[in-house]
Amino acid sequence: MIKFGLDGMGGDNAPHEIVKGAVDAAQKLSDEDVIYIFGDEALIKAELGKYKYPDEKITVIHASEVITNHDTPVKAIRRKTDSSMVVGLNYLKDEKIDVFISAGNTGALLSGSTLILGRIRGIDRPALTTILPPMVGGKPLFLMDSGANSECKPNNLLEFGVMGSVYMNKVMGVEDPVVGLVNIGAEESKGNTVTKAAYELLSQSDLNFKGNVESREIPESPVDVLVCDGFTGNIIIKYTEGLAMGFMHILKDKLSSGFTAKIGAALVMDKLRELKGMFDYSEYGGAPFLGVRGAVLKMHGSSNANAVKNTILKSKAYVENSVVKTIHDQIMSIAEAAEDEDDL
Amino acid sequence: MIKFGLDGMGGDNAPHEIVKGAVDAAQKLSDEDVIYIFGDEALIKAELGKYKYPDEKITVIHASEVITNHDTPVKAIRRKTDSSMVVGLNYLKDEKIDVFISAGNTGALLSGSTLILGRIRGIDRPALTTILPPMVGGKPLFLMDSGANSECKPNNLLEFGVMGSVYMNKVMGVEDPVVGLVNIGAEESKGNTVTKAAYELLSQSDLNFKGNVESREIPESPVDVLVCDGFTGNIIIKYTEGLAMGFMHILKDKLSSGFTAKIGAALVMDKLRELKGMFDYSEYGGAPFLGVRGAVLKMHGSSNANAVKNTILKSKAYVENSVVKTIHDQIMSIAEAAEDEDDL
Numbered sequence: 043m044i045k046f047g048l049d050g051m052g053g054d055n056a057p058h059e060i061v062k063g064a065v066d067a068a069q070k071l072s073d074e075d076v077i078y079i080f081g082d083e084a085l086i087k088a089e090l091g092k093y094k095y096p097d098e099k100i101t102v103i104h105a106s107e108v109i110t111n112h113d114t115p116v117k118a119i120r121r122k123t124d125s126s127m128v129v130g131l132n133y134l135k136d137e138k139i140d141v142f143i144s145a146g147n148t149g150a151l152l153s154g155s156t157l158i159l160g161r162i163r164g165i166d167r168p169a170l171t172t173i174l175p176p177m178v179g180g181k182p183l184f185l186m187d188s189g190a191n192s193e194c195k196p197n198n199l200l201e202f203g204v205m206g207s208v209y210m211n212k213v214m215g216v217e218d219p220v221v222g223l224v225n226i227g228a229e230e231s232k233g234n235t236v237t238k239a240a241y242e243l244l245s246q247s248d249l250n251f252k253g254n255v256e257s258r259e260i261p262e263s264p265v266d267v268l269v270c271d272g273f274t275g276n277i278i279i280k281y282t283e284g285l286a287m288g289f290m291h292i293l294k295d296k297l298s299s300g301f302t303a304k305i306g307a308a309l310v311m312d313k314l315r316e317l318k319g320m321f322d323y324s325e326y327g328g329a330p331f332l333g334v335r336g337a338v339l340k341m342h343g344s345s346n347a348n349a350v351k352n353t354i355l356k357s358k359a360y361v362e363n364s365v366v367k368t369i370h371d372q373i374m375s376i377a378e379a380a381e382d383e384d385d386l
Numbered sequence: 387m388i389k390f391g392l393d394g395m396g397g398d399n400a401p402h403e404i405v406k407g408a409v410d411a412a413q414k415l416s417d418e419d420v421i422y423i424f425g426d427e428a429l430i431k432a433e434l435g436k437y438k439y440p441d442e443k444i445t446v447i448h449a450s451e452v453i454t455n456h457d458t459p460v461k462a463i464r465r466k467t468d469s470s471m472v473v474g475l476n477y478l479k480d481e482k483i484d485v486f487i488s489a490g491n492t493g494a495l496l497s498g499s500t501l502i503l504g505r506i507r508g509i510d511r512p513a514l515t516t517i518l519p520p521m522v523g524g525k526p527l528f529l530m531d532s533g534a535n536s537e538c539k540p541n542n543l544l545e546f547g548v549m550g551s552v553y554m555n556k557v558m559g560v561e562d563p564v565v566g567l568v569n570i571g572a573e574e575s576k577g578n579t580v581t582k583a584a585y586e587l588l589s590q591s592d593l594n595f596k597g598n599v600e601s602r603e604i605p606e607s608p609v610d611v612l613v614c615d616g617f618t619g620n621i622i623i624k625y626t627e628g629l630a631m632g633f634m635h636i637l638k639d640k641l642s643s644g645f646t647a648k649i650g651a652a653l654v655m656d657k658l659r660e661l662k663g664m665f666d667y668s669e670y671g672g673a674p675f676l677g678v679r680g681a682v683l684k685m686h687g688s689s690n691a692n693a694v695k696n697t698i699l700k701s702k703a704y705v706e707n708s709v710v711k712t713i714h715d716q717i718m719s720i721a722e723a724a725e726d727e728d729d730l
Contacts, residue, residue, distance in 0.1 A: 177629075177632035177633070177635065178636075189570065192577060192578040193579060226533065226536060226617055226620040233536060233617070234536040234537045234617050237617075256628075257620075257625035258624040258628035259628060261628045261629055261631065261632030261635075262632075273570055273577070273578050273581075273618075274617075274618070274621060276570040276601075277570065277601045277618060277621060277622065278601075278621065280570075280600050280601040280602035281601035281602065281622065281625055281629075282625075282629065283602050284600075284602035284604055284606075285625075285626065285629045286633075287522070287605065288521035288522050288606075289521070289629075289630075289633045291522045291605075292522075293637075
């Protein structure tokens with residue numbers, strides 16, 4: 043039995059798309075699984091009233107406040123104690139739910155998770171992750187940190203490699219995930235102070251470390267887990283979005299600029315729509331916030347019902363395969379190995 | 387009268403495409419302008435022998451050695467003193483030529499320029515630049531540093547803003563160029579230690595500073611000059627290349643996967659080729675290495691004759707508009723203003 047927690051008030055399309063996504067997911071859950079929606083009870087029940095669904099599968103937990111994108115993260119978590127986000131995270135901490143999913147203020151979700159749940163012992167910096175959809179390579183790429191920590195120490199990048207490997211293995215079913223380090227050259231000697239030191243730590247670890255990955259190679263998905271600091275990760279994620287839009291723009295422009303091309307454009311329109319769909323991150327479900335003591339998933343702010351449904355259904359593997367405990371165990375074994383070495 | 391210097395031995399297509407580009411450019415030069423090609427005299431004269439061109443416009447300066455991409459930059463500059471690159475840079479230092487253009491080893495060209503020419507007084511870190519072709523916005527974007535300095539201090543980013551503005555103004559003819567800072571959020575408070583401090587320096591400067599630019603916005607060319615450290619710049623440049631290839635791959639794949647789409651593909655093929663051309667950096671001529679005491683331009687290693695010709699012809703404005711002197715003057719006036727402030 044899994045208890046899914048959903049922030050009913052977070053994101054651009056809350057509560058209607060969030061509620062609709064929960065209803066859609068409820069139809070597909072196992073018998074004993076249930077969904078808790080946190081938020082304004084009247085609003086959410088009004089939305090639920092629009093649909094037919096198995097009543098016993100969705101419970102509304104009232105929360106009188108909402109953390110918006112205009113709120114300052116830490117302040118919002120401390121002051122809005124009856125917000126859907128804070129109430130939900132407290133339910134997760136108290137093990138009244140197994141996973142908490144939100145499309146709300148990213149910074150607040152990160153701060154709230156860290157403050158309320160605490161970090162996994164041995165993890166210095168929890169990280170935000172993003173799954174980059176496959177382009178050339180055909181398999182998705184797990185990028186972390188994609189924005190939680192704008193500055194990182196080499197040791198943090200090693201932690202990211204460990205956490206990402208556990209997630210890819212336990213949730214995505216990848217055996218012995220290959221780990222890469224975002225860098226500005228293939229050779230070991232390339233990069234800045236942090237990446238050079240991180241390269242050494244990753245090489246010495248038990249991870250399946252492939253070495254440096256130049257950004258040019260990213261679309262080919264040369265690894266399963268790609269680690270970098272949150273500044274670099276954020277640049278990569280947002281540039282992917284920006285360039286996808288830019289390419290679509292150019293393409294549309296080109297396709298409509300000549301007579302024969304116009305006929306061609308009409309014929310390839312369906313294919314273009316598919317192409318656009320490949321850059322719809324919502325298809326891959328939410329992004330886990332790894333390193334905190336609990337399963338927290340962040341959805342894109344513009345998530346629709348389909349993204350909400352996918353995220354709920356895909357989070358099942360996260361809960362069932364003890365990701366948090368495995369991360370803890372692996373980080374502890376690295377720490378012990380380091381201690382043993384110090385003793386020599 | 388301008389004396390253009392060309393590294394005849396640098397790049398994947400040397401010397402044949404380099405020589406051909408010089409010949410093509412020679413046809414278009416003003417009466418008094420001349421081109422010096424540095425490299426193996428026999429080889430280059432053999433290439434020159436293939437073409438008809440005004441003899442007095444091209445002079446070959448013999449250099450017995452070649453710096454390859456396998457050479458370690460600083461070591462190569464110090465040891466291969468009779469290489470086409472070192473001989474050419476010495477000619478530039480001695481004012482026997484006005485500009486030096488190379489498609490050779492980037493690291494060696496950067497090290498060689500800095501060691502042989504020296505830095506402009508007041509410039510701490512010379513920077514490599516890249517012109518990103520326009521996508522949505524319709525105007526090119528001047529990105530610097532695109533890879534010379536993997537670590538930067540806030541003051542370096544201010545220097546990049548000054549140098550980029552001077553270049554955009556003097557060479558590209560942009561009046562009062564708008565400067566932006568690559569960052570992971572629009573607000574002043576976003577970013578890492580370096581970008582936060584750089585934001586403050588840029589705001590207080592006389593530059594036309596627009597503020598932070600998120601990578602998502604880059605394809606819209608929201609500014610003329612975009613500054614960042616060389617690590618971030620390199621990630622952006624190489625990711626642009628990688629994603630361009632990735633999108634072409636997906637598109638071709640999509641276009642060939644159905645019958646109607648195939649017909650469409652045939653019809654849009656010309657347009658696709660144009661699209662590809664938009665990401666051909668060679669169209670924009672070489673990238674200046676700004677901050678050293680002399681006009682040095684780097685071409686892409688795979689440059690063909692057309693790129694060589696364009697770079698030679700476009701470098702004219704660089705030489706004629708005293709870019710190096712203007713950078714010096716502006717940096718000095720900033721330094722003096724800072725001193726005045728210290729005196730208060």
